Amino acid sequence: MPATIERKELEDLQQDLEAVRELLRRQRLVEDPLDRPPAQDRDRAGSAAHKAHLAELRGRLDEIHPADIAYILEALPIDERLTVWDLVKAERDGEILLELSEPVRESLIRTMDSDELVAAVETLDTDEIAELAPDLPDEVIQDVFRALPVEEREQLRAAMSYPEDAVGALMDFDVVSVREDVTLEVVTRYLRRLAELPDHTDQLFVVDREQQLKGVLPIARLVVTDLETQVGDVMATEFVTLYPDDKAQDGAQAFERYNLVSAAVIDQAGKLLGRVTVDAVVDFIRAKSEAEQLSKAGLREEEDVFSPVWASVRNRAPWLLLNLFTASCAAWVASRFEGTVSQIVVLAFLMSIVAGIAGNSGNQTMTLIIRALALGQIQADNVRRLLRKELTTAALIGLAGGLIAGGFAYSISGRLGLGAVMWAAMVLNLLVGASVGMLVPLLRWRAGRDPAVGSSVLLTFATDTIGFFIFLGLATLFLL
Amino acid sequence: MPATIERKELEDLQQDLEAVRELLRRQRLVEDPLDRPPAQDRDRAGSAAHKAHLAELRGRLDEIHPADIAYILEALPIDERLTVWDLVKAERDGEILLELSEPVRESLIRTMDSDELVAAVETLDTDEIAELAPDLPDEVIQDVFRALPVEEREQLRAAMSYPEDAVGALMDFDVVSVREDVTLEVVTRYLRRLAELPDHTDQLFVVDREQQLKGVLPIARLVVTDLETQVGDVMATEFVTLYPDDKAQDGAQAFERYNLVSAAVIDQAGKLLGRVTVDAVVDFIRAKSEAEQLSKAGLREEEDVFSPVWASVRNRAPWLLLNLFTASCAAWVASRFEGTVSQIVVLAFLMSIVAGIAGNSGNQTMTLIIRALALGQIQADNVRRLLRKELTTAALIGLAGGLIAGGFAYSISGRLGLGAVMWAAMVLNLLVGASVGMLVPLLRWRAGRDPAVGSSVLLTFATDTIGFFIFLGLATLFLL
Numbered sequence: 001m002p003a004t005i006e007r008k009e010l011e012d013l014q015q016d017l018e019a020v021r022e023l024l025r026r027q028r029l030v031e032d033p034l035d036r037p038p039a040q041d042r043d044r045a046g047s048a049a050h051k052a053h054l055a056e057l058r059g060r061l062d063e064i065h066p067a068d069i070a071y072i073l074e075a076l077p078i079d080e081r082l083t084v085w086d087l088v089k090a091e092r093d094g095e096i097l098l099e100l101s102e103p104v105r106e107s108l109i110r111t112m113d114s115d116e117l118v119a120a121v122e123t124l125d126t127d128e129i130a131e132l133a134p135d136l137p138d139e140v141i142q143d144v145f146r147a148l149p150v151e152e153r154e155q156l157r158a159a160m161s162y163p164e165d166a167v168g169a170l171m172d173f174d175v176v177s178v179r180e181d182v183t184l185e186v187v188t189r190y191l192r193r194l195a196e197l198p199d200h201t202d203q204l205f206v207v208d209r210e211q212q213l214k215g216v217l218p219i220a221r222l223v224v225t226d227l228e229t230q231v232g233d234v235m236a237t238e239f240v241t242l243y244p245d246d247k248a249q250d251g252a253q254a255f256e257r258y259n260l261v262s263a264a265v266i267d268q269a270g271k272l273l274g275r276v277t278v279d280a281v282v283d284f285i286r287a288k289s290e291a292e293q294l295s296k297a298g299l300r301e302e303e304d305v306f307s308p309v310w311a312s313v314r315n316r317a318p319w320l321l322l323n324l325f326t327a328s329c330a331a332w333v334a335s336r337f338e339g340t341v342s343q344i345v346v347l348a349f350l351m352s353i354v355a356g357i358a359g360n361s362g363n364q365t366m367t368l369i370i371r372a373l374a375l376g377q378i379q380a381d382n383v384r385r386l387l388r389k390e391l392t393t394a395a396l397i398g399l400a401g402g403l404i405a406g407g408f409a410y411s412i413s414g415r416l417g418l419g420a421v422m423w424a425a426m427v428l429n430l431l432v433g434a435s436v437g438m439l440v441p442l443l444r445w446r447a448g449r450d451p452a453v454g455s456s457v458l459l460t461f462a463t464d465t466i467g468f469f470i471f472l473g474l475a476t477l478f479l480l
Numbered sequence: 481m482p483a484t485i486e487r488k489e490l491e492d493l494q495q496d497l498e499a500v501r502e503l504l505r506r507q508r509l510v511e512d513p514l515d516r517p518p519a520q521d522r523d524r525a526g527s528a529a530h531k532a533h534l535a536e537l538r539g540r541l542d543e544i545h546p547a548d549i550a551y552i553l554e555a556l557p558i559d560e561r562l563t564v565w566d567l568v569k570a571e572r573d574g575e576i577l578l579e580l581s582e583p584v585r586e587s588l589i590r591t592m593d594s595d596e597l598v599a600a601v602e603t604l605d606t607d608e609i610a611e612l613a614p615d616l617p618d619e620v621i622q623d624v625f626r627a628l629p630v631e632e633r634e635q636l637r638a639a640m641s642y643p644e645d646a647v648g649a650l651m652d653f654d655v656v657s658v659r660e661d662v663t664l665e666v667v668t669r670y671l672r673r674l675a676e677l678p679d680h681t682d683q684l685f686v687v688d689r690e691q692q693l694k695g696v697l698p699i700a701r702l703v704v705t706d707l708e709t710q711v712g713d714v715m716a717t718e719f720v721t722l723y724p725d726d727k728a729q730d731g732a733q734a735f736e737r738y739n740l741v742s743a744a745v746i747d748q749a750g751k752l753l754g755r756v757t758v759d760a761v762v763d764f765i766r767a768k769s770e771a772e773q774l775s776k777a778g779l780r781e782e783e784d785v786f787s788p789v790w791a792s793v794r795n796r797a798p799w800l801l802l803n804l805f806t807a808s809c810a811a812w813v814a815s816r817f818e819g820t821v822s823q824i825v826v827l828a829f830l831m832s833i834v835a836g837i838a839g840n841s842g843n844q845t846m847t848l849i850i851r852a853l854a855l856g857q858i859q860a861d862n863v864r865r866l867l868r869k870e871l872t873t874a875a876l877i878g879l880a881g882g883l884i885a886g887g888f889a890y891s892i893s894g895r896l897g898l899g900a901v902m903w904a905a906m907v908l909n910l911l912v913g914a915s916v917g918m919l920v921p922l923l924r925w926r927a928g929r930d931p932a933v934g935s936s937v938l939l940t941f942a943t944d945t946i947g948f949f950i951f952l953g954l955a956t957l958f959l960l
Contacts, residue, residue: 017859067737075857077865099737188703197700199739202682219699220677223668256766257547257579259679259759261741278758279739282765286736289769290851296776297847298840305852305866312873316844317881320837324881327836328888331829335892338825345821348828349811352944355832356807357800360778364796367777371770372785377555379497385557386785393792401797401804408808412815464832 016064017072023057024080058087066092070099073108077306082111093120098128102135103304103311109135118143126152127172127274130159158244158273167251168244170284171265171274174198177205180214180232184225187217200277202261206235213241213264213272241266242276248284249374255281292452298323322457330355330464337472340480346413347475353405354425355467361397362433362459365390369441370452378442387438394434395427402426417479425471429463432470436462496544497552503537504560538567546572550579553588557786562591573600578608582615583784583791589615598623606632607652607754610639638724638753647731648724650764651745651754654678657685660694660712664705667697680757682741686715693721693744693752721746722756728764729854735761772932778803802937810835810944817952820960826893827955833885834905835947841877842913842939845870849921850932858922867918874914875907882906897959905951909943912950916942 061069061084069088073081073096085108088096093112097105097120109117117140121129126148133141145153155173162168176197178187187204191197197219204222206215215235225234240258242251242265254260255278262277294302298319303312334341334351341347369386372378378386402423410419436459441451541549541564549568553561553576565588568576573592577585577600589597597620601609606628613621625633635653642648656677658667667684671677677699684702686695695715705714720743722731734743735758742757774782778799783792814821814831821827849866852858858866882903890899916939921931 017856065738071737071856074855075859077862192704192706195704197704200682200741201700202680202741219703220681223699223703224672224675224677226672256759256762257551258545259762261680261682261758278741278762279736282736282758282762285762285765285769289765293772293847293851297844299844299847303848305848305857305862306869309869309872309876312869313876316841316873317877319844320841320877320881321884323840324833324837324885327833328885331833331888332892335826335829338829341828342822342825345818345825345828346815348821348825348831349815349818351828352832352835353804353807353811357804360803361796361800364777364779364799367773367779368783368785371773375554376551377785379555382557382785389789389792392789393796396789396793397797397800401800404801404804405808408811412812464836 016060016068017075019060020057020072020084021076021080023053023060024083026053054087057084061088066095067099069096070104074101074104074304078107081108081306085111090116090119091123094123094128094132097132098124101302101304103302103307105132106135107304107307114140114143118147122147125172125174126155127159129156130169133160155274162244165248166244167242167246167248167265167276170248170251170276170280171244172198172277172280173274174201175205175264175272175275176201177207177211177272178217178231180206180208180230180235182231183227184222184229184231184234185227187222187231188227200262200279203236203239205264205272205275206231207272211271213266213270215239216264239264243268244273249288251276252281252285252288295453296456298457323460326457326461327464329461330468333465334468334472337468337476340472340476344413344415344418344475344479346409346418347472349412350405350409350418350422351468351471353408354422354429354471355464357401357405357426358429358433358463358467359460360433361394361430362437362463363456365394365434365437366441366455366459369438370455373441373445373451383442387435390434390438391431394430398427398430401430415479418475421471421474421478425467425474428470429467432466433459433463496540496548497555499540500537500552500564501556501560503533503540504563506533534567537564541568546575547579549576550584554581554584554784558587561588561786565591570596570599571603574603574608574612577612578604581782581784583782583787585612586615587784587787594620594623598627602627605652605654606635607639609636610649613640635754642724645728646724647722647726647728647745647756650728650731650756650760651724652678652757652760653754654681655685655744655752655755656681657687657691657752658697658711660686660688660710660715662711663707664702664709664711664714665707667702667711668707680742680759683716683719685744685752685755686711687752691751693746693750695719696744719744723748724753729768731756732761732765732768775933776936778937803940806937806941807944809941810948813945814948814952817948817956820952820956824893824895824898824955824959826889826898827952829892830885830889830898830902831948831951833888834902834909834951835944837881837885837906838909838913838943838947839940840913841874841910842917842943843936845874845914845917846921846935846939849918850935853921853925853931863922867915870914870918871911874910878907878910881910895959898955901951901954901958905947905954908950909947912946913939913943 064072069092073084076084093116097108100108112120114137117136121132121136121140121144124132129144145156148156159168159171176191176194178190202219204217204219205213206217207213215237216239217231217235221234221236240254240260240263242254242263244265244267251263254263260278262275264275265273267273290302298316300315300318303315369378405426406419406423409422410416440455440458444453444455445451544552549572553564556564573596577588580588592600594617597616601612601616601620601624604612609624625636628636639648639651656671656674658670681699683696683698685693686697687693695717696719697711697715701714701716720734720738720740722734722743722745724745724747731743734740740758742755744755745753747753770782778796780795780798783795849858885906886899886903889902890896920935920938924933924935925931
């Protein structure tokens, strides 16, 4: 919505935030109160100066774009956040909630009662309501549902029925459709009656009486074509369509590949259901890449930087417990070689090198395979070739890197045999890392699962446990 | 370019690839030749049947969108890839090169001579030429340069002058600009003369005689407004502008935040230089998130899945060598406690648990901090609060997780004291992980560097080395 922002340059945003914080500070609502509940702040209101400050802050907030208010809310500690949230005009609540990250959104929804929520949500389009729905209490959804006109109620039902990772979840219903047998003159008059086109309308959809999609009329073509022309003569009949059940990921790839601004969503019978626009795709790409980064670090969900400590503990502990378990298993395997280690203590210091490097190398393989799978570059008939390539690469790196590691082992122990065991263990464990790094995502992918999820725990488990076993086993065989 | 694709559904792409491979197979160019140079294949040409097959393949390729040809090329092994590349119409080479990933693009450019390259590149817009420039031989760029009209030569010079991570690098010059004092009728007639609008033209730019940007005229507003109206009366005067020196990252965030399709790029004096469109932003977001994923795994660049083994080794070895070095340092630190470990061998098996869990936990902290920095949620005055929160979280997880780890240590050794040492070492090392995970990205960010780069190596180095030191040190103090 560029039209609502005043000639914005990028630094302005930081300035908006600073101004809001300054206003908060001036009215002495902020005195670095670590965990003071916000209610106290608000009780202290009353003086005329205080009211004037609040009014100034409110005025400032009214001028800020909803997405920027969302940014400011996320950058504020909980107490200041609630103060600002109270000052925002109620009719903007819905738009702002949409822009917020999940945990911050939840923290604000928790402070609102049903009536406020219903009022906030009712200002939104049905596809936007569907987006908020998972975070809303059931009775709010029921109320909103009842208040909607029949057509929109159907839309909301449809939008809520698609899984989060389907094209249907990205779809909106703001389609402008026209008939094939009218002139552009008629189309133009029709558009003028609408007074405003939905955002991201780069094309009109041409449908017949049964809502079957016949073609698309790009706006750019409409404005350069003579108005006497019939829609059917100028419409494009070659264009990208999506099904609501397509994977959102695949839909996003189509947008990237063909540089789309919008795409029609049709059902199996070819009936126009809605459209996907590039802004929804951009949000999806961003959210997906963030979710991947978080899950790779073992975080169950995004964290509000100002969330209470216990929420952080709950978010992070499960992954750490899992790692504690796998690390203990590896330690247990190593402890079976207590006799060997007690005779050659230096083995104890070298074994984590063998495990660690193979883990790193396997992680490189895994990252590339997951990426190639996502891009569709891996087919059944090139898997063997790839496996051979990855194993050769790992072996070469192991042969060279193992020499260095073996040299280090020799220098630290003075035993040539130990250097040789180190070298052999490095090569073998790098092969383990490459195999696991390749096979785990491939097998998960074949089974129709997300190849990225959980792969890294399995990889570390394998390179640690098997690495210890190989290294200490070889030492037991050859050095005792 | 939706208009060039025939009613495409998503599965079609896989089918295109299959069809191309099938055609390659039928003409017996493909017999799973692992590393056979492609020249041999081409020598075998000649028979009429062979020529017919090639013609069929060529015809099929002509119907495929450049982005899809790029996809097919990336999914083919080197020899088949070169066969297909030779069959693609020369005038499409430029467009296809643009869509390819870096390593595959380079591999194809290497097979082309200067004349072919100049011919391919000359079909492109100046901003696209600038994008390819880093991969092209100097003499090709010189030739292209000389062949361009003066205005475009200036554009190319400008486009090539911006660093890769600046808005200028995303900019194109396909702006349609109009004057404030004409009617929409005049604008419409002007557009009809253009016959075609540049892709992603969702707004016209309103400039004065000095090319100063005065406003924007959204196409959506143009089509719904009476043609007698003057541009100045209907144009939007509030809109987002970018400077060519803005960080591309910040520009991308503006597109996400305000759901833009295009944005004007102006110089400090307010003169219109060009525009950024959402497709460039989508490509940028995707490329950036991929680069982050790769660099996190220690890969210097994207790998062509079919690249030769030595290229993979070169790409992966530096990171593994660095890790080998840090792991050896940690091993050396631990080996200083050889006396302790030789008396209590079980310490050897437990010390990697202490190091590993703190590394995992520190990585969680680091991931969240890097994310919060990227979103601008961290200001100078909330850093201390955050640090306190992260340390508290780590301490709580350490106290609880340390109990489990301590219990395991007790059960494996039968020594209560060892359990207590394990517990204390876990708590302390988790605090080390949280501090390093927070401070390294923060300090890099303060120094104006990318907070993500190299942070994880430093983190593992700290949690390993200090973890070994704490655990074995405590054991030396209390258990001997």
